Amino acid sequence: MVAASDEGLDPAVALRVRASIAAATPDRPGLGRVLFELSRVVAFEHAALTRFDPVAGVHRTAASVGYPPGALEVIDTCLHSHPMFTRLRDDRVPMELAEVPATARSGPVFERVIVPLGYRQGLTQPLYGVDGRYLGMLNMSGTAGVPFSRSSITALALLADVVGAALDPCRSPETAVDPGESVVLVGPGSGVHAVTEFATPRLFAAGTAGFRLARSVAESGCPRDHLLLAGGEVYRTRMRPARSGGTRVAYRRIDPPHALTLRELEVLALLPAGGSNARIAAELGVEPSTIATHIERILRKLNAPNRTVAATTAVRWGLEVDAAR
Structure with missing residues (x-):
């Protein structure tokens, strides 16, 4: 040098x-x-x-x-x-x-x-x-x-x-850390690195829904916000492409919106795919009648007239469930 x-x-x-x-x-x-x-x-x-x-x-x-x-x-x-x-x-x-x-x-x-x-x-x-x-x-x-x-x-x-x-990695106003948020960087490979104290990299480790969402943001170059259900908790995430080629994920734990239960959030996340009650029940391992009851409660809590409107809400939230939880 x-x-x-x-x-x-x-x-x-x-x-x-x-x-x-x-x-x-x-x-x-x-x-x-x-x-x-x-x-x-x-x-x-x-x-x-x-x-x-x-x-x-x-x-x-x-x-x-x-x-x-x-x-x-x-x-x-x-x-x-x-x-x-x-x-x-x-x-x-x-x-x-x-x-x-x-x-x-x-x-x-x-x-x-x-x-x-x-x-x-x-x-x-x-x-x-x-x-x-x-x-x-x-x-x-x-x-x-x-x-x-x-x-x-x-x-x-x-x-x-x-x-x-x-x-x-959080130097710009867009990527500044808000109070109460934790931040990780999901690398262009499979690595996940904590940026802030108390961050939990395993939430976004390879094979999880969080990792898949972060990789999608990196590949598209478009920022996305998601509501992520993982490990029995609900997280509001802000995902932004990182200049290094990975994704910066800022997240915080929140209470389930509209007083929905975790199971109701799981059902809501499956509605955008358009599956029947029987198909959703098979995926979750319950009876179709149980799914019908969940959907009734979801519609009431969201004040939604039908399951199509509820599905639109799930899409707007960016609702995803980590099946590996």
């Missing part, structure tokens, strides 16, 4: 770097571009951007330059447990390796990365979303005896907001 000069921060260069980072996408190619742009204003030898997985409680490398894979694995799985991590998150400012006291220079990060690889200079910047969510961090290291310059540290602090935005 070609390092920046330590002679000072050129405001014009800094502005161009800021604009380039602000335009970066939150995928590996885009974040690789972020590291390249940062090399123009911060002198480093190795660098890595890592996202924090709020469910697993570990970091995951999103893009890197120079670090060996083994070092990245230690950073991802062990850095959050180091005593200095809490201070780093609370202060929200760059921390230099030289600032770590001798009493804290132990543990896997030091014993398996910093010491054996000969890193004598290090700089870590915590990254946050505009709504205060901790997103991850930027780590930079060097083996030269020259410390990071004040201008480099200043540049990193001033660029932290756009670097964080580049790392944040």
